[in-house]
Amino acid sequence: MYDLIIIGGGPSGASAGRTAGKKGLSTLLLEKENFPRYKPCGGALSSYGLSCLDFKLPESVIERNISKVRVCFKDRFIEGMKESSLASLVSRKVFDNFLLEKARETGIEVHTAEKVMDCFEKEDCVEVRTTDNTYLGRFVLIAEGSGGVLKYKVRSRDKRTEYCLGLVSEIPDEDEAIRSRLPGTIDLHFGVAQGGYGWIFPHSGYYSAGIMGTAQYLKHPKRVMLDFLQENGFSGNFPISSHIIPAGGIKRKTVNSRLLLSGDAAGFVDAFSGEGIAYAIRSGQLAAETVSDLVMYDLKLNRLKVYESGCRQEFGNYLATSLKLEKIMHRFPEISFKLAVNNREILDKYLDEMVINRNYKDYVRWLLLNFCLAEPISKIKSLQMEGADKE
Numbered sequence: 001m002y003d004l005i006i007i008g009g010g011p012s013g014a015s016a017g018r019t020a021g022k023k024g025l026s027t028l029l030l031e032k033e034n035f036p037r038y039k040p041c042g043g044a045l046s047s048y049g050l051s052c053l054d055f056k057l058p059e060s061v062i063e064r065n066i067s068k069v070r071v072c073f074k075d076r077f078i079e080g081m082k083e084s085s086l087a088s089l090v091s092r093k094v095f096d097n098f099l100l101e102k103a104r105e106t107g108i109e110v111h112t113a114e115k116v117m118d119c120f121e122k123e124d125c126v127e128v129r130t131t132d133n134t135y136l137g138r139f140v141l142i143a144e145g146s147g148g149v150l151k152y153k154v155r156s157r158d159k160r161t162e163y164c165l166g167l168v169s170e171i172p173d174e175d176e177a178i179r180s181r182l183p184g185t186i187d188l189h190f191g192v193a194q195g196g197y198g199w200i201f202p203h204s205g206y207y208s209a210g211i212m213g214t215a216q217y218l219k220h221p222k223r224v225m226l227d228f229l230q231e232n233g234f235s236g237n238f239p240i241s242s243h244i245i246p247a248g249g250i251k252r253k254t255v256n257s258r259l260l261l262s263g264d265a266a267g268f269v270d271a272f273s274g275e276g277i278a279y280a281i282r283s284g285q286l287a288a289e290t291v292s293d294l295v296m297y298d299l300k301l302n303r304l305k306v307y308e309s310g311c312r313q314e315f316g317n318y319l320a321t322s323l324k325l326e327k328i329m330h331r332f333p334e335i336s337f338k339l340a341v342n343n344r345e346i347l348d349k350y351l352d353e354m355v356i357n358r359n360y361k362d363y364v365r366w367l368l369l370n371f372c373l374a375e376p377i378s379k380i381k382s383l384q385m386e387g388a389d390k391e
Contacts, residue, residue: 002028002109003295004288005128005137007116007150009035011277012263013143014099015052016284021106023292028135029108030128032115035100039092040168040241042201042208042274044186046087048358049278052285057088061098063204064089068185071347073337079185080347086355087186089203099281119150119259126258139258139291139304143284146244146264154261155253160216164196164245164274167225168210169238170203178202189228191333193218195326196274198228209234212245212274247271248279249323254311255304260287268311271323272330273354279315286310321360328367339371346371 004020006013009031020027044066050057065088068081104110111132119128119140126140142150146163182202189198193213201208209232211225218224225240246267254261262268263280270276290307293299329336340346346367353363 001125002026002135002137004028004139004141004291005030005126005135006141006143007119007128008143008145008148008263008265009033009100009103009110009112010039010096010143010145010263010280011099012265012280012284013141014096014103014284015281016141016143016262016288017103017108017110018054018099018106019285019288020292021103021108023288023296025108025288025292025295027108028137029100029103029110030114030116030130030135031100031110031112034113036093036097038241039096040166040243041092041277042168042199042210043090043092043095043203044087044201044275044277045090045095046275046278046355047085049275049281050088052278052281055102057090057095057098061090061094062088063091064184064202066184066186068183069347069351070182070185070187071337071340072187072189073191073333076337076341078341078344078347080351082351082356084356086351089186089201089208091203116144116150119153121153121256121258138295139260141260141262141284141287141291142265143262143280143287144265146246148265151261151265154256154259155266158246158250158267161214162247162250163215164212164247165215165218165221165242166210166212166245166274167221167240167242168208169225169229169234169240171207171209171229171234171236171238172205173207175205178205178207182207187232189232190330190337192228193221193224195330197330198232200232207234214247215244245269245274245276247323247326248276248319249321254308257301257304260291260304260307262287266311268315268319270319271326273322279319282314283311286314318358318360321364325360325364325367328364343371 003025006029017029065085128135187200192198194217195214196212198211248269254266262283268279
């Protein structure tokens with residue numbers, strides 16, 4: 001009988017495992033893949049994500065430090081820059097494996113290449129069945145990412161308006177050419193897919209290029225992806241991987257009597273930027289801390305809801321506001337971009353409030369008061385007419 005069984009060895013599961021091990025919980029982590037393994041992702045880790053770790057990432061794991069962002073719409077762009085790092089770029093294959101090893105060093109039991117087929121809540125434990133064995137745990141954390149189905153033991157399925165489809169390709173190039181094209185810079189392209197954007201990130205020896213858009217509106221995702229690559233000078237037969245990105249900020253159930261959800265399985269993703277690694281790490285840690293308290297102090301099962309309130313207090317309100325910003329900016333990319341071009345403060349304040357200070361609520365309030373509400377209706381209509389004329 002384990003205190004905690006963790007399903008999934010990605011950033012959320014590994015972070016939960018490390019916390020559980022340090023707390024002295026009898027812990028089993030089950031991962032269906034052999035590590036290191038490929039993971040489709042842009043690989044941008046925010047400063048908040050880095051701050052959640054209780055150790056410093058070695059330089060060998062960080063491929064680029066980003067201090068500049070270029071936002072593009074059609075044939076125009078604006079740039080924003082900060083002296084401090086806005087994000088670090090990592091290879092998920094390397095980064096995830098490093099986190100799993102940091103979890104393993106706390107003494108927890110880790111089984112890779114062992115897939116969980118099902119789990120069943122019982123009165124005093126959870127039974128977990130895998131391809132190899134059956135295990136019992138007092139609590140189970142489902143940290144399987146967005147593609148698994150075990151999360152539906154806890155919550156309902158998302159509607160197609162509540163998640164995005166992401167497509168990504170890794171395009172090899174010489175480091176000198178990459179630094180010349182994007183010197184410490186990430187490219188974000190709006191208007192590529194409704195409810196999302198396209199990106200080009202400069203990694204070590206390759207570009208990560210991809211698109212994301214709301215599933216309901218992205219009818220032909222591969223065609224959109226191929227057009228995006230060609231428009232940005234990437235011609236060739238590059239492998240394309242796809243994945244699901246849940247929209248954060250939507251109220252989802254994340255606990256049952258003995259089951260918890262974390263990371264993408266819980267829907268903890270920034271709806272505007274698509275960032276999920278940081279929330280995967282932190283929610284995994286919070287889940288393990290909650291279980292530790294229940295086991296150590298023999299608390300009642302309803303105390304598991306402390307995990308939900310902890311996530312809401314730590315980042316839930318932030319994610320809810322990101323959903324509001326997504327509805328404002330992604331749904332009306334042309335008007336939003338023109339406002340940003342004419343008011344440079346919009347991008348600068350976004351980088352200050354969202355990336356550095358992590359204060360979405362103040363940013364959205366400022367945006368509404370200074371532009372969306374204060375902007376004369378005639379100005380908004382003129383921007384709409386101008387866009388219609390060009391189309």
